[in-house]
Amino acid sequence: MQPDLTLTIAVIAGSGVAAQWLAWRLRWPSIVLMMGAGLILGPLTAALLGAPVLDPEASFGAYLRPMIALAVAVILFEGGITLNFRELRDASSPVRRMVFLGFPLGWALTALALHFITGLALDLSIMIGALLTTTGPTVVLPLLRQAKLPGRIASVLKWEGIVNDPIGALGAVFMFEAIRQTALGHDWMMAAGFLALGAGIGAAMGFSFGFGLSQAFRRGLVPEPMKAPIVLASVLVCFAAADSLAAETGLVAVAVFGLVVANSRLASIEEMRRFKEGIASLLVASVFVVLAAQLTPSDLLALDWRHLAFILVFMLIVRPLSVMLATAASGLNLKEMGFIGLIGPRGVVAAAAAGHLAAVLVDAGRADAEILAPLVFATIFITVVVCGFSVAPLASLLGLSQSGPERILLIGANRWTLGLADALRTADIPFTIADTSWDRLRAARLAGHEVYYGEVLSEAAEWRLEPSRFAVLLAATHNDAYNALICVEYAPELGRSHVFQLSGTDAETDADTSAEDPRAIVYTARGRTLIRKGRGYESLTGDWWRGWRFKATTLSEQFTLASLEEAAPEGDVILARTPAGKIVMSGAVSLPDTPGTTLIRFVPPSAGSD
Template sequence: MHDIAIKIALIGAAGIAAQWLAWRLQLPAIVLLLIAGFIAGPATGFITPAADFGEIYRPLVSLAVAIILFEGGLSLNFREIRETSKAVRRIIILAGPMVWAMTAVSAHVIGGLSWPTAIVLGAVLVVTGPTVIIPLLRQAQLNSRPASILRWEAIVNDPIGALFAVLSFEVILVVFGRHQVDNLLALVTIGMVIAVGGGLAAAKAIEWAFARGHVPEYLKAPVLFASVLGAYALTNLALEEAGLLTVTIMGVALANTRITSLTDMRRFKETITTLLVSGVFIILTASLTPADIVSLDWRAALFVASLLVVIRPVAIMIATIGAGLTMQERLLTAWIAPRGVVAVAVSGLFGTLLLDAGVEDAGRMTAFAFAVVVTTIVLHGFTLGPLAAFLKLKQDSKPGILIVGGSRWSTTLARKLKEIEVPVMLADPNWNHLTEARLASIPVYFGEVLSEQAHHAIDPKRFANLIAASDNEAYNALVCTDFGPELGRSNVFQIGRSEDTGRQSINFTLGGRPLALPGAGFHELRERLLSGWTFQITRLTDEFNWDTYQQTRADNAMIMFWIKPSGAIIFASVSGSKPQANDRVLSFALPRDEARIEAIRAANAAGGIAGTSEAHGPADPNLSSTTASDRDSNR
C-alpha cells in the first residue's frame, strides 16, 4: 500500500514538474511527459501500471479521458467556429472516414497486421488528441482561424474515433459469428441515441438546476464533476466507449449556455484536466513494455511514415477543397495531427478485447498506436511553431498591452506604444471615447470588455499585460480581477491604486497591481496631461545607465515600465530589478529640462559618460491648454 502511494505521488510530482519545465524552457509539455513516463516505466521498471493498479487501471484511465474530453468541450463556443465551421465539418465528415480506410489498408499492407487489427487501429488513429493539441496551441500562438480548426477537430474527433473503433470491433464479432447483424444494428442505434440524447439532456438539466438556484455556488463544480462521471458510465452500459461522445456533447452544450458561474467552473476543470493529462500520459507511457518496443520493426516505421506524409495530407487536402481556407491553412492542418491519450487508451482496450476474441496479433496494436503517438508528438510538437511562422500563420510574438478605458490619457499612451511598435488595443463601451484612437489607427474594441463577446473577440494570448484606466476605480478593480486568471495576476494593472493596506484599501486578492508608484488616480493623470506632461521613451546604454537616467528625471516623474530587447515588458511598480543597457524606459513626466541634462553630462564628462539616446514626441499643443469645459469633462 505504501509503495502504491509513493508511486502515485511520484506520478503527480513528475507530471507537474514536466509541465513547469515545459513552461520554463518553452518546450512542448507532452514531450517532457513522454520522457518522464518512459523513465518511470520501460527504462527503470519502477512503475508497471497494469500490475500496480490491477483491475481499476483501465476504468480509471477511461474516466480520466472522459473528464479531459468534457473540459475540452467546455472550450468550444459556437461563436468561435462561425468562420471555420465548413472546414471543421468537412475534416470530420470527409477526412475522418478517409483516414480510417487508408490507415487500415496501410496497417495491413505495409505494417503487416491482420485485417481485424488493422481496421480497428485505423479507426483509433482517426483521433487527433486534444491532450496534445491544446498544450501545443497554448505555446505556438497561432492565428485564431487555424487554431480554431485544430482545436475543434481534436476534441470532436476523439469520441468519433472511439466510436469508429467500437463499430469496427462489433463488425469483427459479427464476422467471427459472436454477434448477429440485427443485434449489432440495434445496439449501435440505441447507443448513439443514448449518447447524443444523454449528453444534451444532462447539459439541459445542469443548466436548469444552476439557473434556478437549486445548487449552491460551492457545490456547482463538484456536481458538474460527478455528473460527467455518471453520464459517461451510464452511456457505456448501452455501448462501449459511447460515453466519450456523451461527455463531449455535454461539454459543448454547456459551453454555449448562459450559466453565469461557468467561467469559474471552467477554471476548476482546467486545473483538474492539467493534473489528469500529466498523470494519465505518464501512466500510459509507463505501461509500454520492452517487448512492445522490440515488436516495432522497419514495417512499423514505414506505416507511421505513410500515415504522416501521405494519408493525413491527402485526406485533408481533398476534404478542404472549397472550404474557404487559404493554402497555408490547409498545409498546416494537413501536417499537424498529433495523437495522444485517447489513441493509446482505446487501442489498449480494444487490443485486449481482440485478443480475447482470438485475433493473435491484436497485442501489436498498442505498440503501433504508441509509435504513432511518440512520433507525432515529437515531430508536430517541435515543428508547429516554426511551420506556422514560415506560413505566416503565427500571431505577433511581441507581448502587447490591452488598455481598458478610452480617455485622452489612455489614447496618448496607446499612441506612444504604437509608435514604439508595442502591440496595443484600446477598449471602451463608449464609441466617442475611441474617436481619437481610431483616427490614430490604434486597434480598438468597442463594447463591454467584461462581456462574453469580448472574451471571444479579444485574444488574451496576444496581450501579456492589461492596464485598467477608466475613471471608475471599482470598475478597474473588477476588470483586473476578471482578467487576472487568464493573463496572470502579476500582469494586470490599474491606475489610482497604491500599496496602501489600510482599512479603506481593496483586498490584495481583488483588482490589479498599481500601474506606477506612487499611484495616481484618473483625475490626477488627466490634469497632468492637460498641463503638459508627456510620455517619454529613453534607451539606456552602458554609459547612460539607470542611475544617470534617474538624475535627468523630475522628482515626480512616473516611471511606468521598461521594454527589454526581447520585447518583454517589465513594470516598475512590481519589479525588484533595475533596467539594464539597451532597455527602453517609458515614463510619464513633464518635458525634459535640457539645461539640467547638459549640466549632468558635463559633470560626468570626466568619467567618460556619454549622452542619452532618448526619443519622445513633443507635447500635443492641443493638450497643453484647455478650456474650463475640458477640465470639467469626465474624459
C-alpha cells in the first residue's frame, strides 16, 4: 500500500474517532463534529488552499464506492439488529402511532415539500423523503441523556428512531431501485417488476442468512469467540451475494438479515449488538468524514434559498404536523406533542444512504440527483445543530425536563440499603430502590421511597425502569454473582465507571489480585467495588445490627475532608454529592473536597447518626 493511501486511511479514521471523542467531552452531537471534520478536510481547505487535504476519490479511485457501500451495509444491519418486534408490540400507544401513522405521514409531507419548494423531481423527492423521515438512535439517544426527559417522551423519541431507521432506509432503497430501472430505459411496469423481483431476492437472501445464522448459533455450531466475526463476515457476504444476483438489493438484504437475527431470541444477541455498535461507530465516523470530504465548494454553492426554505418548512411545519396528526388522542398532551414535533434530528443512515444512492443514480443518467447529497447533508447538519443545542432549553421552557441532582439506582431491599435510602432522602439525593420481592420493598414503600418491583435484568425493566434516568447504580444484594451480573448488564448504558457493587470477598477485586482468591469474581466481569475490600454484604449488614448507622456531613472551608478523617477516623464514606449535584461513589476516584459537598457515611454508634 502506498504511503499516501496509508496516511489517508489514518486521517479518515483518526479524525472521525477524534470528532466522536470531542463530542462526548463537550456533550455536543457527534454527527456535527464528524461532518465538520469532513468539511474542513475537504471543501473548506479546497476553497482556501486550492486543493483539499482529504480527497477520497483521488485516493481510493474505483474502490471508494464499494467501500462506502459495505460500510453502509454494516450500519444498516446494526440498525436492523436493534429492532425487536416484541418490544414494539409492548410499546405504548404514542410509539405505535409514530411508527405506523407518523412515518407514512412524514414521508408523504416531506416528499411533497421537497417537490414543490425545491423543484426536485417527484420520484427523487419520494426517495429522499423516506430517508429524511428517519431520525436514528445514534443522534437521538445522546439528546435524551442531555435533556433528562420524562419516560414517556424519551420512549417515543427513542423507539421512533430505532424502528423508523431501517424502515425508512428500506423505503428509500425500494424507491431508488424503481428510479434506477426507469433511468435505464425501462417503463414503470417493468420497473415495478424489477423492484418486486429485487425486493424479493433481497428479502429472501436476508432471511436465509438470518435464519441460517440463528440456527447455527442455537445449535452450538459456532464457538463463542467466533460469533461476532462470523456475523460481520456474514453481513458482507450477504450484501455482496444479493447485489450479485440483483443489482442494488444488498441493502434490503442486510436490513432484513438484521431484523431476523434481532427477533430470533438468541442468548448472545446483546454481545453481538455491542460488537456491532463498536464496529458501526468506527464506520459511521469514517463514512461521515468521507462523504463530507467528497463535497466540493461547487456542491455547497449549488444550494440556494429554496433548499434553505425547504429545511425550515421541514423542521417547523412538516415534522410538527405529522407528529400532531399521528399522536392525537394518544395520551400525549399538547406540550409533549409540540416537543416531540420540534425535536427530530436526522442521522447516520440518511447521510450514508443518500451519498451512496445519489452517486449510483448519477451514474445511471440522472444528473438531477447530484443535489441530493449536499441537500441531505445540509438538512442533517441544521437539524442536528438546532436540536442538539435547543433540546435542553426547550424541555425546560415547556416544563418537561427532569433536570436536577443525579439519581441513584439501589438494587436490593435489605436493612443496609433501606438505611442508606433514608439517609439519601434526608440529604435530598434522589434515588430508586429495586427488588424482586414485594415484601422486602414493604418498608421502602411505607417510607414513601420510590421503588421498582421487578427483575432489573428483564426486558420490561428497559421500559418501566428507564435506566437512562440514573447516573449511578449500586448493586447491594446478598448474592455477589447477581450483583456482578447486574453491573455488567448496565455498564454499557451508564458507563463502567458508574456501576458499583459490594465487595464479595476479602480479596481485592482488581487485575493484580483477583486471581489470588478462587471466590473472587474476575474484575472484568463485575462492577467497581464500593468502599474497600472486606466490606461486603455480610460485613455491612452485620455492622447495621451492631448499631452502625448512616450520617450526612457537609464540608466547609473550615471543615474539610482531612478534618473529617482526623476527627472521625472510624466508619466508611459511601458517597459524596457535590454542590452541583454530581454523585461520586466511594471507590470511584478521589472524593471531592470542595465546600458544600455532602458526604454520606456509615459510622459506628460512638460517632452518632442523623
